[in-house]
Amino acid sequence: MPSNYVSVSEGEQLTGLPARILVALTESGEMPFEYRGADLYIAKSALLGWCRLYGRILEAVSSQHAREDSGMNLSARNLIWMSQSGLLTGKERARS
Numbered sequence: 001m002p003s004n005y006v007s008v009s010e011g012e013q014l015t016g017l018p019a020r021i022l023v024a025l026t027e028s029g030e031m032p033f034e035y036r037g038a039d040l041y042i043a044k045s046a047l048l049g050w051c052r053l054y055g056r057i058l059e060a061v062s063s064q065h066a067r068e069d070s071g072m073n074l075s076a077r078n079l080i081w082m083s084q085s086g087l088l089t090g091k092e093r094a095r096s
Contacts, residue, residue: 004043004044004045005033005034005041005042005043005044006041006042006044006047007039007040007041007042008022008023008039008040008041008042011042011044011047014044014047014048015047015048015051016077016078016081016085017051022042022047023040025042025047025050026040026042030046030050031043031046031047031050032046
């Protein structure tokens with residue numbers, strides 16, 4: 001049976017978000033969590049729901065501004081995540 005909670009490191013791999021952001025989201029009450037020993041586990045459905053919601057918010061904000069107005073500095077980590085997510089290939093690829 002799949003677990004309803006993921007560790008912070010699993011959440012980091014799943015979403016591409018840094019661990020410190022995931023911890024901050026739990027500390028601010030944005031999503032349910034539990035401790036298993038000293039390890040923090042986050043509710044997987046809440047984490048994915050948060051990503052879906054904020055993805056839409058960020059997409060709306062970025063679409064309101066011309067591409068020329070926003071610069072983009074991507075780290076190697078961002079490029080790897082985008083590549084693994086399929087955002088660097090095909091018709092819908094990210095463009096700078």
